[in-house]
Amino acid sequence: MSIEQATERWVRTGGVELCVAELGDPARPTVLLVHGYPDSKEVWAEVASRLAAHFHVVLYDVRGHGRSTAPRPLRGGFTLEKLTDDFLAVADAVSPDKPVHLVGHDWGSVQAWEFVTVERTEGRIASFTSMSGPSLDHFGHWIKKRMARPTPRRAAQLLGQGAKSWYVYLLHTPVLPELAWRGPLGRQWPKILQRVEKVPAGDYPTASLPQDAARGAWLYRDNVRARLRRPRADAYAHAPVQLITPTGDAFLSERLYDDLEQWAPQLVRRSLPAKHWVPRTRPDQLAAWIGEFVTATEDTAAGVAPRDTAASGPYADRFGGQLVLVTGAASGIGRATAYAFAEAGARIVAVDRDAEGAARTAEMARLIGAPDAWAETVDVSDEQAMEKLAEKVAAEYGVVDVLVNNAGVGISGSFLDTTPEDWKKVLDVNLWGVIHGCRLFGKQMADRGQGGHIVNTASAAAYQPSKALPAYSTSKAAVLMLSECLRAELAGRGIGVSAICPGLVNTNITSTARFAGVSADEEKRRQRKSSRLYGLRNYPPEKVADAVLKAVVRNQAVVPVTPEARGARLLSRLAPRALRAIARMEPPL
Amino acid sequence: MASAAVSAVSASQGELTTRLRGFREVQRLAYACAEAVAAQLKPGVTEREAARMQREWLRERGVADWFHLPFAWFGDRTAFVGFRVPLQFFPTNRRLEAGMPFILDMAPVHQGFTADVGYSGCLGLNPVHDKLLADLEPHRELILREVRERRPLREIYEDVERLMTRQGYANRHRAYPFGVIAHKVGRVKERRWSPRLFGFGTQALKGLASDALHGHRDGWSPLWSPYTFSDHPPRPGLWAVEPHLGFRGTGAKFEEILVVTDSKDPEQSAFWLDDDLPHVRRWAEEKSA
Numbered sequence: 001m002s003i004e005q006a007t008e009r010w011v012r013t014g015g016v017e018l019c020v021a022e023l024g025d026p027a028r029p030t031v032l033l034v035h036g037y038p039d040s041k042e043v044w045a046e047v048a049s050r051l052a053a054h055f056h057v058v059l060y061d062v063r064g065h066g067r068s069t070a071p072r073p074l075r076g077g078f079t080l081e082k083l084t085d086d087f088l089a090v091a092d093a094v095s096p097d098k099p100v101h102l103v104g105h106d107w108g109s110v111q112a113w114e115f116v117t118v119e120r121t122e123g124r125i126a127s128f129t130s131m132s133g134p135s136l137d138h139f140g141h142w143i144k145k146r147m148a149r150p151t152p153r154r155a156a157q158l159l160g161q162g163a164k165s166w167y168v169y170l171l172h173t174p175v176l177p178e179l180a181w182r183g184p185l186g187r188q189w190p191k192i193l194q195r196v197e198k199v200p201a202g203d204y205p206t207a208s209l210p211q212d213a214a215r216g217a218w219l220y221r222d223n224v225r226a227r228l229r230r231p232r233a234d235a236y237a238h239a240p241v242q243l244i245t246p247t248g249d250a251f252l253s254e255r256l257y258d259d260l261e262q263w264a265p266q267l268v269r270r271s272l273p274a275k276h277w278v279p280r281t282r283p284d285q286l287a288a289w290i291g292e293f294v295t296a297t298e299d300t301a302a303g304v305a306p307r308d309t310a311a312s313g314p315y316a317d318r319f320g321g322q323l324v325l326v327t328g329a330a331s332g333i334g335r336a337t338a339y340a341f342a343e344a345g346a347r348i349v350a351v352d353r354d355a356e357g358a359a360r361t362a363e364m365a366r367l368i369g370a371p372d373a374w375a376e377t378v379d380v381s382d383e384q385a386m387e388k389l390a391e392k393v394a395a396e397y398g399v400v401d402v403l404v405n406n407a408g409v410g411i412s413g414s415f416l417d418t419t420p421e422d423w424k425k426v427l428d429v430n431l432w433g434v435i436h437g438c439r440l441f442g443k444q445m446a447d448r449g450q451g452g453h454i455v456n457t458a459s460a461a462a463y464q465p466s467k468a469l470p471a472y473s474t475s476k477a478a479v480l481m482l483s484e485c486l487r488a489e490l491a492g493r494g495i496g497v498s499a500i501c502p503g504l505v506n507t508n509i510t511s512t513a514r515f516a517g518v519s520a521d522e523e524k525r526r527q528r529k530s531s532r533l534y535g536l537r538n539y540p541p542e543k544v545a546d547a548v549l550k551a552v553v554r555n556q557a558v559v560p561v562t563p564e565a566r567g568a569r570l571l572s573r574l575a576p577r578a579l580r581a582i583a584r585m586e587p588p589l
Numbered sequence: 590m591a592s593a594a595v596s597a598v599s600a601s602q603g604e605l606t607t608r609l610r611g612f613r614e615v616q617r618l619a620y621a622c623a624e625a626v627a628a629q630l631k632p633g634v635t636e637r638e639a640a641r642m643q644r645e646w647l648r649e650r651g652v653a654d655w656f657h658l659p660f661a662w663f664g665d666r667t668a669f670v671g672f673r674v675p676l677q678f679f680p681t682n683r684r685l686e687a688g689m690p691f692i693l694d695m696a697p698v699h700q701g702f703t704a705d706v707g708y709s710g711c712l713g714l715n716p717v718h719d720k721l722l723a724d725l726e727p728h729r730e731l732i733l734r735e736v737r738e739r740r741p742l743r744e745i746y747e748d749v750e751r752l753m754t755r756q757g758y759a760n761r762h763r764a765y766p767f768g769v770i771a772h773k774v775g776r777v778k779e780r781r782w783s784p785r786l787f788g789f790g791t792q793a794l795k796g797l798a799s800d801a802l803h804g805h806r807d808g809w810s811p812l813w814s815p816y817t818f819s820d821h822p823p824r825p826g827l828w829a830v831e832p833h834l835g836f837r838g839t840g841a842k843f844e845e846i847l848v849v850t851d852s853k854d855p856e857q858s859a860f861w862l863d864d865d866l867p868h869v870r871r872w873a874e875e876k877s878a
Contacts, residue, residue, distance in 0.1 A: 331754065335757060339757075343837065360755075360756065367717050367720055368717060508754065535815075542759075
């Protein structure tokens with residue numbers, strides 16, 4: 001198999017011939033992709049084709065893998081020194097005058113750490129993006145530090161990573177790994193990848209897999225023991241490093257990178273909720289982050305000042321560059337949520353029927369760190385308008401990574417006073433708005449197949465009955481159950497669903513709420529009164545926004561936010577009769 | 590006291606009396622101090638040092654008594670992030686860094702006239718801060734317009750808060766004692782010894798307390814707050830008005846004296862004491878640019 005539209009050439013070095021593929025305009029900055037184990041350069045096919053529009057993309061089969069030839073004998077032919085020779089030979093062949101931007105996955109990243117920390121490559125590497133492959137030297141120091149002073153936490157980290165490294169021990173046994181790979185394991189591998197790692201089916205892995213995996217065992221045998229026993233003390237990176245950490249990686253603990261700033265001073269951290277094979281499962285996000293990092297490094301080298309409103313929020317590693325759509329973003333919780341995502345560096349689509357408010361949210365979002373932000377004027381209860389919005393967003397901004405269905409209206413009054421029109425209005429916005437959002441944008445997410453997250457704003461009223469809020473509570477209870485069902489359905493596709501139950505939060509939902517069964521004047525008075533009460537409670541929407549971001553990062557199912565919301569949630573499980581007693585109380589309006 | 594000055598104004602149809610001129614001069618002096626100190630701020634200066642610089646600058650120019658001692662807030666303290674007790678308003682050892690917003694707030698008494706001013710700035714470039722400062726302008730217009738309409742102070746307070754919410758900001762003057770957006774200032778007797786209580790001059794506090802007592806009898810309050818005791822039309826006198834915007838760790842305010850009179854002519858019933866102040870000049874420059 002070869003990568004589409006790639007031109008291939010052969011580079012001869014140290015007794016082997018390396019198969020090198022090139023895509024894109026050679027005049028552009030060169031991005032060099034190095035694959036891992038057991039893989040060949042085809043693992044990068046999806047990422048490479050996305051990067052080729054903007055960069056000169058180069059991939060090569062590591063010696064002994066894919067169509068490159070293997071050293072003879074295999075033992076001693078895979079040392080990091082020889083792999084560095086290979087890299088330099090390829091870099092000199094494809095970009096003789098300018099340093100290259102290095103990207104490594106798995107063992108590609110392990111070797112690239114060697115390239116970027118040894119002296120003889122200085123000036124040949126412009127930047128390095130690492131994923132799922134630590135430097136063996138840093139790893140060695142990491143282990144030594146934890147062995148020397150094993151506090152309970154450090155011991156746990158050591159044991160955790162020790163358990164995740166089971167395959168490394170197996171690969172050190174003689175002959176058996178080769179037999180397994182050339183036999184049943186090699187045949188079953190594509191299915192294992194699909195089932196366990198959720199790698200999409202297709203023309204990957206390639207037919208050469210059993211041979212690659214059998215020979216590649218020498219990567220471990222030639223390097224791991226030697227480097228972990230005597231890690232280099234001078235393994236400092238001489239180029240800016242971007243670290244992309246898949247949080248669901250079965251082979252590498254996130255804790256491995258805790259001390260990385262000490263080795264790589266200009267470190268940019270990214271984290272991705274995904275399993276080990278991110279080049280196959282998350283190509284869009286990888287291509288975006290690699291492109292952004294390469295461009296930023298080139299700009300710095302050219303003396304262009306970076307943006308003065310850089311994202312600085314606590315979750316900038318997770319949401320940087322992602323597309324976040326928030327409905328009801330012109331005020332209250334929606335606006336605060338849009339701002340919180342903007343601070344984390346996400347691109348924002350602020351949706352509201354209040355055009356002016358949505359535009360304002362987008363404008364402020366750009367000021368505090370969003371690389372881009374747009375306002376869209378849409379009524380979420382309008383099915384056709386929502387469909388149009390979904391088409392427009394997909395065409396102009398891309399597939400939404402995080403969807404926040406937040407738009408909602410308040411309604412109060414006894415059930416007998418609530419008219420069918422009142423019911424229709426509240427269900428149209430609070431429930432149908434969420435349904436349309438999940439249906440349209442959730443489908444786009446699922447079709448893309450690269451994960452995502454949906455947040456629905458329910459309410460503490462979803463589980464706290466009240467005689468004052470029958471219609472509102474019903475709509476929110478429906479949202480809560482919808483979120484739970486959807487969570488079950490989309491879990492298999494890597495899409496998380498969270499329901500947020502805020503409680504009494506100081507927003508303008510009170511001043512626009514409908515009070516059924518009272519005169520217009522009385523409604524005004526109650527709106528004012530309830531606004532004042534909520535003002536006295538004064539729970540800020542910003543705290544709800546923080547809870548939303550945390551819920552996405554941790555993939556929480558149901559998140560009650562204010563103390564009263566959490567208390568009611570607890571009571572609903574322990575003492576539901578207490579909640580029923582509260583439900584009978586008259587609100588102080 | 591102040592009300593005497595104010596009736597004199599209405600009598601002479603807008604002529605600035607000597608007394609109002611006295612207030613205007615001390616307000617200008619305070620803003621000059623703020624600009625002088627702001628120009629000297631550099632990375633590493635602490636809030637305490639900035640407060641001391643203001644105090645010394647004003648003392649050298651004859652200020653002996655205070656409504657309150659100078660405050661200085663840097664960084665996210667400009668938005669009163671995490672403020673729970675009033676003691677947190679006092680200057681700390683927080684150091685100024687490049688790009689940080691700051692607020693200088695001082696209330697000197699000079700020759701018996703009180704001013705209370707607030708000056709927002711930032712060290713270097715900060716687009717968020719620039720935006721906040723620009724967005725304070727409609728608040729200055731809104732407050733004047735509604736005071737001239739003789740709306741109850743509590744309602745004006747709520748309208749200001751609504752405008753802030755619409756702009757996407759948080760109301761941070763709610764963090765001040767009693768959540769006030771403004772308070773009355775007046776003339777203060779010059780005493781040789783003027784002790785201070787928690788940074789507030791006792792003479793000025795005495796004036797405020799006596800206003801509060803009279804107001805309590807007549808149904809008004811020298812504190813312009815969101816509470817029922819401010820549910821009355823604007824009371825003639827001098828009000829130091831201080832709308833304070835907060836946005837995710839950045840805060841900005843201005844504070845200046847609004848003159849309220851009992852005149853029937855709307856133009857004369859309320860006006861800003863001085864229109865030649867740093868923030869007003871800044872808005873004018875932005876418009877012409």
